[in-house]
Amino acid sequence: MVRRTPNLEVEVKIKIEDPKALAKRLQLLGCRRMVDRTLEDNFLFDFTDRRLRSLGHLFRVRDFGGQGSLTFKGPSHRGELFKIREELEIEVGNTRTLIDILQRLGMELTFRYQKFRTCYASPSRRGSPLVLTIDETPIGNYLELEGTTQDILRMAKQLGFDSQSFITESYVNLFFKNPLSRIQPTMVFAGAKRKKKLQSRM
Numbered sequence: 001m002v003r004r005t006p007n008l009e010v011e012v013k014i015k016i017e018d019p020k021a022l023a024k025r026l027q028l029l030g031c032r033r034m035v036d037r038t039l040e041d042n043f044l045f046d047f048t049d050r051r052l053r054s055l056g057h058l059f060r061v062r063d064f065g066g067q068g069s070l071t072f073k074g075p076s077h078r079g080e081l082f083k084i085r086e087e088l089e090i091e092v093g094n095t096r097t098l099i100d101i102l103q104r105l106g107m108e109l110t111f112r113y114q115k116f117r118t119c120y121a122s123p124s125r126r127g128s129p130l131v132l133t134i135d136e137t138p139i140g141n142y143l144e145l146e147g148t149t150q151d152i153l154r155m156a157k158q159l160g161f162d163s164q165s166f167i168t169e170s171y172v173n174l175f176f177k178n179p180l181s182r183i184q185p186t187m188v189f190a191g192a193k194r195k196k197k198l199q200s201r202m
Helices: 019-028 095-104 149-158 171-176
Strands: 008-016 032-047 058-064 067-073 083-092 107-122 130-137 140-146
Touching (some): 008 149, 032 095, 107 171, 130 149, 140 149
Antiparallel strands (some): 032 058, 058 067, 067 083, 107 130
């Protein structure tokens, strides 16, 4: 079993059809809603030579309902079922100013993606809670489970999903496999206000 540590992210995604029905199911299973449905806006940055991407790293500024965070993720180690990677994250006060600082330091905005996210937590038999999020995105709806491998498997089974449903790809990769990527360069909702005209080089 892989245990989730403060700097280690263990997660999977599962494609879902009906977020409202799933939310009711989670509550029946005793999951506690931690955050109501909230718009999340993500901005990925890299250097002009794309060194972070070449190393499998991710550097992200996130605005979640007005609360900002800066995240670094190491290379993804995809096992048979799970995506496992180092994650370092801090809270920030003003995402707009942070984005300006990164651009002045020579970093470039390479991709933007949005989702409406609702967060739940389920009691764990191993200490840290299992975190479940329902993500409503421009390319469909997903359930994301983050915790220990055993807790993820247990909860997925309770929800009626088997390991064949597990997705370990990022939203960036899923977007570029979706027909929407042939219409627009970023994974934002229709009518979203653009930070700047962005031509993705991902």
